[in-house]
Amino acid sequence: MPVPPWLSCMVTSCIKPFRPHAIVSSDDDDDELLWCKDIRRHSRGEFSFAACQANQEIEDHSQVEIGSNELFVGVYDGHGGDDCSRFIKARLFNNLINVARNQGTIDEETLREAFAMTEDGFMLLVQRGYELQNNLATVGSCCLVGVIWEGVLYISNLGDSRAIVGTLSTCRSITTQQLTTEHNCIREEIRQELRAKHPNDPDIVVLERGAWRVKGIIQVSRTIGDAYLKSPTYMKPPLTVPVLSAEPTLNTRVLTSDDKFLIFASDGLWEHLTNQQAAEIVHLNPRRGIARRLIKAAVQSAAKRANMEYRALRDLQGGSRRVYHDDITVVVVFLDGPSRFNVQQLSLKAFEDEAGVSEFQSLHDLM
Secondary structure, eight states: OOOOHHHHHHHHHHHOOOOOOSOOOOTTTOOTTEEEEEEEEETTEEEEEEEEOOSSSOOEEEEEEEOSSOEEEEEEEEESSSHHHHHHHHHHHHHHHHHHHHHSSOSHHHHHHHHHHHHHHHHHHHHHHTTTOGGGGGOEEOEEEEEEETTEEEEEEESSOEEEEEEEOTTSOEEEEEOOOOOBTTSHHHHHHHHHHOTTOTTSEEEETTEEEETTTBSBSBOEEOGGGTOGGGOOTTOOSOOOBOOOEEEEEEOOTTEEEEEEEOHHHHTTOOHHHHHHHHHHSOSTTHHHHHHHHHHHHHHHHTTOOHHHHHTSOTTTGGGTOOOEEEEEEEOOOOOSSOOOOEEEETTOOSOEEOTHHHHHHHO
16 A cells, blocks of 8 residues: 555654764763763753763664753663654653643653553554554664652653662762662563563573573563564564563652752663762762763773773774663753752753753643
């Protein structure tokens, strides 16, 4: 059946190839694959935002949305391409705003519904665009979102990106708590969860290419997208039933004066730094450029593992660097308490130069 022109336009507009621009080199490294916003204000403090490309085409996408009293952080770690992670960047926050308008608030259920709408939207795009671009069925993304609303942090997560909180202890040292559950088969709990859901499939989790994988294919067990592992329409033998889920893990934390900062990052960071190592870097260094500093520490670790000089790895082009480390996205959010000053309600997206107006503004106009 021929593809109607309107559908071709819709699909290509949603999945057109990403072309990085507005690359911001750090003042000490000159890394051409690094983008950063070293320090910006939000209603309860400051944040630092950076991303680094390792793949031939970057598969990480991310955004920070600043409201008058709210903050949204989204980290979307794509796989099989960036079509799904870019779709999430375009739709998830708007879906959240639409749900919040109807419910009059943001909480765990608001996030759950926004995630479901985004999953349904991408699956519909796959269905309508499959004839035009059938590889859409094999594209997916991890999805980590944190929202600060009325002094409460709500987190929703699919996949293996991670969020941690750095808290000041009574002896003035920094302690960490992980705020997310990682849906990765490297964890015994996830393998047990999968086996419990598929008791009649001895191959639901297989050690393949040095890592535990669902059906020997993919390490993460919950994602947005990956239609070929969720819908019989796109499955190929030996797959006969859905093996991945889009049900997020949710967490709520009432922020206190002892909570000093949050770190949201794709697994490209956590493959090279522990929670405590990342927290110590944030705690012991100036705020400006701290997200960029964390990325540099991860790349330095990757170089050391490969017995390479840091500069030699840094100077490799996208694609070549993927042998040593993944795309990395980091957002560090400092928590200073409610501000006495108005902040601009801005929308910032990695590798995009111009900040737009956040949809948080339209939410307040209607509530």
